[in-house]
Amino acid sequence: MRFTLRRLARHYLPDLVYGANDGIITTFAVVTGVVGASLSEKVIIALGFANLVADGFSMGASNYLARRSAAEAVDRSDRAEAARHGVATIAGFLVAGVIPLVAYVIPVSDGTQFPLAIALTGVALFVVGASRSLVTKLGFLRSGLEMLFVGSLAAVVAYGIGAFAAGLVDS
Secondary structure, eight states: OHHHHHHHHHHHHHHHHHHHHHHHHHHHHHHHHHHHTTOOHHHHHHHHHHHHHHHHHHHHHHHHHHHHHHOSSOOHHHHHHHHHHHHHHHHHHHHHHTHHHHHHHSOOOTTOHHHHHHHHHHHHHHHHHHHGGGTSSSOHHHHHHHHHHHHHHHHHHHHHHHHHHHHHHHO
């Protein structure tokens, strides 16, 4: 039984990591963009959860459709397998993607939400990145740092765009 569960986990790990990576990065990009625009925490929560659910569904559905398109003969077993990969992507996206929002839904003192969101997101990016080493030949440290770098770059860009857009509106 254990071998089967391990094999099953390895089979869907790329989908889980793909979903988790995108969930963390896109949700945190929403958070940083809103913070960059100096908008309220209410906006962070509304846009963050809207992005989380809509983009998570989109990612899973896209994975499902891509796998169906790649199949030579689309029969019921191909559809079921494609659906399982899609569900794994959605699950990874939702579970990991909620992490940047945690700081805004738990009771913490004012002014600490964004630093807490940064810390939680950084740890999550590193852990998800490091988990890639289970299916790649890269080491866990390199894999973790790589994903942390990419996610951080996306956050910086989103923050800058948010600040820029707010400046356009305020002018």
